[in-house]
Amino acid sequence: MKITKDFDWRDYGNGIIAFDAGYVRPILAAIHMIVDDGRVAFIDTGSNDSLPNVLEALTKVGLGRDAVDYVILTHIHLDHAGGAGSLMREFPNAKLVVHPRGSRHMAEPSKLVAGVTAVYGKEYVENVYGDILPIPADRIIDAHEGLTIQLGGRELLMIDTPGHAKHHICIVDQKAKAIFTGDMFGLSYREFDVDGRQFIQPTTSPTQFDHAEMRASIDRLMSYNPRAMYLTHYAQVIDLPAQAANLHRRLDAHVAIAEAHAKDSETRHAATKQELTAYLLAELRSHGCTLPEATILDILATDLELNVRGLTWWLDHRG
Numbered sequence: 474m475k476i477t478k479d480f481d482w483r484d485y486g487n488g489i490i491a492f493d494a495g496y497v498r499p500i501l502a503a504i505h506m507i508v509d510d511g512r513v514a515f516i517d518t519g520s521n522d523s524l525p526n527v528l529e530a531l532t533k534v535g536l537g538r539d540a541v542d543y544v545i546l547t548h549i550h551l552d553h554a555g556g557a558g559s560l561m562r563e564f565p566n567a568k569l570v571v572h573p574r575g576s577r578h579m580a581e582p583s584k585l586v587a588g589v590t591a592v593y594g595k596e597y598v599e600n601v602y603g604d605i606l607p608i609p610a611d612r613i614i615d616a617h618e619g620l621t622i623q624l625g626g627r628e629l630l631m632i633d634t635p636g637h638a639k640h641h642i643c644i645v646d647q648k649a650k651a652i653f654t655g656d657m658f659g660l661s662y663r664e665f666d667v668d669g670r671q672f673i674q675p676t677t678s679p680t681q682f683d684h685a686e687m688r689a690s691i692d693r694l695m696s697y698n699p700r701a702m703y704l705t706h707y708a709q710v711i712d713l714p715a716q717a718a719n720l721h722r723r724l725d726a727h728v729a730i731a732e733a734h735a736k737d738s739e740t741r742h743a744a745t746k747q748e749l750t751a752y753l754l755a756e757l758r759s760h761g762c763t764l765p766e767a768t769i770l771d772i773l774a775t776d777l778e779l780n781v782r783g784l785t786w787w788l789d790h791r792g
Contacts, residue, residue: 480526482533483708485701487649488627490534491708494519494556495526497601500663502552503708505653506530507646509625514543516644516653517705518556521603527560541567542624545616547655548641549575550678551589551602553705558582558606569608570622570631573615574640580610592679592782616642634694636687637676643694650700657690659720660706664772667761673716674753675724676706676776677783684728684787691717691724726752731784746781753777 481493481500488509496502496519504523505516513536515527531537541564546554549571557579561569571579578585582605590598614620616631623629627648634643637656644653652658656676665672675687694702695717702710710716730752734744750770757769770777 480529482530485709487651489646489649489651489703489709490530491703492526492530494523496520496522496552500707503703503705504530505703505705505708506534507624507627507629508534508536509627509648511536511540512625513541514545514624514629515541515560516545516703517547517553517655518544518560519553520551520555520601521559523556524559524563527556528563538564539566543568543570543622545570545629545644545653546572546575546579547643547653547657547705548572548638549578549585550638550656551585551598551605553655554579555602555605558608561608561612562606568612568614570614570616570620572633572640572642573617576610576613576615579608579613582607588680592779632693634690635681636683636685636690637678638681640681641690643690645697645699650698651703652694652697652699652701653703654694655705657687658694658702658704658710658716659724660776661704661710661716662772663707664764664768665757665760665762667763670760671710671712671716672757672760672762673710673720673723674756674776675720675727676780677724677727677787678779679783679786682783682787683791684724687724688721691720723756727780727784731781731788735788741785742781745784746777749781750777 483491490506491503494502494504502519507514618633620631621628630645631642634641634657659673659675661671661673730748734741
């Protein structure tokens with residue numbers, strides 16, 4: 474198990490802390506910790522490699538394992554949920570909160586692992602995720618639309634937000650006027666920040682991407698007038714009206730590129746990926762990003778591949 478020393482730590486002063494999950498590379502995936510009246514909830518878990526950082530996070534705030542009331546998953550893709558079993562084993566008082574479509578897979582993860590293996594390959598899954606531990610069904614709470622849970626002195630509202638996945642929820646923290654968005658409000662990597670300005674892009678990963686649903690879910694998140702969004706990839710995003718507009722525009726551009734190559738048959742994947750890569754590079758240059766192209770492409774490599782797969786899956790299944 475990896476132990477990350479001096480891992481990224483962002484305390485926003487509102488009871489919300491983001492820290493590095495230790496997933497694949499630094500500042501790729503955040504775990505969010507909410508602390509209120511000595512009670513703790515973790516939102517998303519990274520992989521099993523996150524456990525040392527999670528335990529150190531509790532130490533940093535002066536709390537123990539028995540302070541953890543909830544582990545909440547925005548959805549069950551393994552970069553968000555792969556470590557859930559390990560965390561639940563460490564926190565015997567905690568309940569797991571997950572979309573009803575995901576709860577059975579957390580109790581019996583074999584189909585989930587098989588699906589991820591089909592996308593990434595067996596060797597990658599074994600190296601990155603290891604054993605996905607099942608969670609007893611009686612410790613799982615189905616996060617139906619409108620479920621509210623109490624954490625110390627604050628209420629956390631679960632809302633159903635499809636578009637990235639049908640098993641996706643977002644969590645509205647009404648005390649902090651914040652929303653934990655998983656992948657629903659896109660990706661915003663801190664390497665792309667320019668003079669404090671953040672870059673945001675959609676994630677259209679397979680196999681349940683839906684353009685119309687994603688647009689509607691983004692608008693729903695904005696209807697709560699939050700002060701900030703907290704993204705698993707990566708941490709706090711502000712200037713939300715502008716970011717939502719950019720996210721919609723870039724999402725529509727992704728779809729338009731995919732549609733332009735819908736009939737390309739054997740060249741569809743490569744052509745879509747090539748054009749999408751050029752589009753994001755141009756958008757980042759317009760944003761003011763001066764990183765070398767090779768560095769940008771290295772950061773975006775996995776997302777580009779998964780986005781193309783999700784877009785082509787959507788083309789084949791829409792309607």
